[in-house]
Amino acid sequence: MPGPRRGTADGPCPIGRTADILGDRWALLIMRNATVGMTRFDEFKAELDIADNVLSGRLRQLVESGLLTRIPYRPEGGGRTRDEYRLTQAGEDLLPLLHAMMVWGNAHSESASPTRPMRLVHSTCGESFEPGRRCPRCRRRVPRSETAWIRPWRSDLAQVLGAAAAP
Amino acid sequence: MPGPRRGTADGPCPIGRTADILGDRWALLIMRNATVGMTRFDEFKAELDIADNVLSGRLRQLVESGLLTRIPYRPEGGGRTRDEYRLTQAGEDLLPLLHAMMVWGNAHSESASPTRPMRLVHSTCGESFEPGRRCPRCRRRVPRSETAWIRPWRSDLAQVLGAAAAP
DNA sequence: TCGTAGGCTTGCGTTAAGCAAGTCTGGAGG
DNA sequence: CCTCCAGACTTGCTTAACGCAAGCCTACGA
Numbered sequence: 088m089p090g091p092r093r094g095t096a097d098g099p100c101p102i103g104r105t106a107d108i109l110g111d112r113w114a115l116l117i118m119r120n121a122t123v124g125m126t127r128f129d130e131f132k133a134e135l136d137i138a139d140n141v142l143s144g145r146l147r148q149l150v151e152s153g154l155l156t157r158i159p160y161r162p163e164g165g166g167r168t169r170d171e172y173r174l175t176q177a178g179e180d181l182l183p184l185l186h187a188m189m190v191w192g193n194a195h196s197e198s199a200s201p202t203r204p205m206r207l208v209h210s211t212c213g214e215s216f217e218p219g220r221r222c223p224r225c226r227r228r229v230p231r232s233e234t235a236w237i238r239p240w241r242s243d244l245a246q247v248l249g250a251a252a253a254p
Numbered sequence: 255m256p257g258p259r260r261g262t263a264d265g266p267c268p269i270g271r272t273a274d275i276l277g278d279r280w281a282l283l284i285m286r287n288a289t290v291g292m293t294r295f296d297e298f299k300a301e302l303d304i305a306d307n308v309l310s311g312r313l314r315q316l317v318e319s320g321l322l323t324r325i326p327y328r329p330e331g332g333g334r335t336r337d338e339y340r341l342t343q344a345g346e347d348l349l350p351l352l353h354a355m356m357v358w359g360n361a362h363s364e365s366a367s368p369t370r371p372m373r374l375v376h377s378t379c380g381e382s383f384e385p386g387r388r389c390p391r392c393r394r395r396v397p398r399s400e401t402a403w404i405r406p407w408r409s410d411l412a413q414v415l416g417a418a419a420a421p
Numbered sequence: 422t423c424g425t426a427g428g429c430t431t432g433c434g435t436t437a438a439g440c441a442a443g444t445c446t447g448g449a450g451g
Numbered sequence: 452c453c454t455c456c457a458g459a460c461t462t463g464c465t466t467a468a469c470g471c472a473a474g475c476c477t478a479c480g481a
Contacts, residue, residue: 102282106286111279119267168447180361199264200266205268308469
C-alpha cells in the first residue's frame with residue numbers, strides 16, 4: 088500500500104502478525120488453493136484470474152513468509168524443469184484458519200448460485216470434521232492425507248486433497 | 255485496488271466470499287479490536303495508527319457487510335451525540351476465525367519483544383478454551399460475556415471483554 | 422450566539438494493482 | 452550445435468487506493 092507501510096509484522100499481538108501476512112485477498116486465495124492441492128504457477132493464474140506479475144509477487148512473499156516452498160519438478164508433457172509451490176508446515180497449519188473462514192462464509196455470506204454448503208470431511212469415511220478434533224465417526228485423528236474438501240458446486244470428483252483442483 | 259476489482263463476493267466458495275470481506279489488513283485489525291470491546295472512532299484511530307479517511311472507509315464497508323452496526327451514544331465527558339460501532343451477530347461469529355489467527359500467529363510468527371503467548375480464556379475460571387467447545391474446566395459453554403483475551407504484553411488489567419481496550 | 426471538538430471529507434503525492442507486451446531460460450528437435 | 456518453443460517472470464503504462472494534512476460540518480456547552 089502507499090506510504091511507508093507501518094506494519095505490525097513483529098508486534099506483540101499474534102493476530103496482528105498474522106494479519107500482516109494474510110491480510111490480503113490474494114494471499115488468502117492462494118493459500119486456499121494450495122491447501123486443496125494446487126501447486127503450479129499457471130494453475131494459480133488460470134483458476135484465480137490473477138495478473139501474473141501480482142501472482143509472482145504474492146508467491147514470493149508467501150515463500151519469504153515461510154508458508155510455501157519452491158520445489159523443482161519436470162512437467163509430464165515434457166519441457167524444462169520448473170518450480171512448484173508446496174505447503175510448508177506453517178502453510179499446512181492454516182487449515183483451522185481456512186476452516187473457520189469456510190464456516191463463517193457458509194453462515195454469513197451468500198452465493199449467487201446457491202448449492203449445498205462446502206464441508207471439510209474425513210476422506211476415508213466421508214464424515215465432516217473440525218481441524219484439531221477427532222473424526223466424530225472414526226474417533227481417530229484425521230491426517231492431512233485423509234482430508235478432503237467437499238465443494239458441491241463442482242461437478243467433477245477431483246475434490247480430494249492431493250488432486251490439484253480449484254475451489 | 256486499481257482496475258475494476260473482479261471480486262468473488264458472491265462466488266460459490268465460502269472461503270472466497272470471506273476473503274472478499276476480510277482479506278484486508280485493516281478490516282482484520284478493526285474486527286480484532288472490536289472483538290475485544292473497542293467501539294469508537296477515535297479509539298480505533300489512536301490504537302491502530304490508521305489514517306482517518308481510511309478508517310472511515312473501512313468502518314463503512316464493515317457496516318455494509320453486516321459485521322458492525324452504528325449505535326448513538328452520549329460521550330461521558332459531555333459533547334454531542336455520536337455513533338459507536340458495535341458487533342453484529344455476524345461480527346461476533348468471527349471469534350473462531352480470530353482465535354485461529356491467534357493460534358497460528360503464536361505458533362508461526364515471532365514478536366520483537368517476546369512474552370508469554372496470547373490466550374482466549376473463560377473469564378470466570380481463567381481456563382483457556384476454544385470457541386465452540388466447552389470450557390475444559392467448567393464443562394460449560396462459554397458465553398461471550400465470559401470471554402477474555404489474555405495479552406501478557408499489556409501490564410494493565412483491562413483485558414476482559416467489555417472493557418474497551420486494545421491489543 | 423459563539424466556541425469547541427470529534428467524525429468525516431477533500432486534495433495531493435506515492436505505492437501498488439490490473440493489463441499487456443517483452444524477456445529470459447532450458448529442454449526438444451533438426 | 453543451433454534454433455525453436457513454451458512458460459515463468461519482468462517491465463512499462465494507466466488507474467485505484469493508501470498515507471498525510473488540511474478543512475469542513477454539526478451538535479452541545481458556555
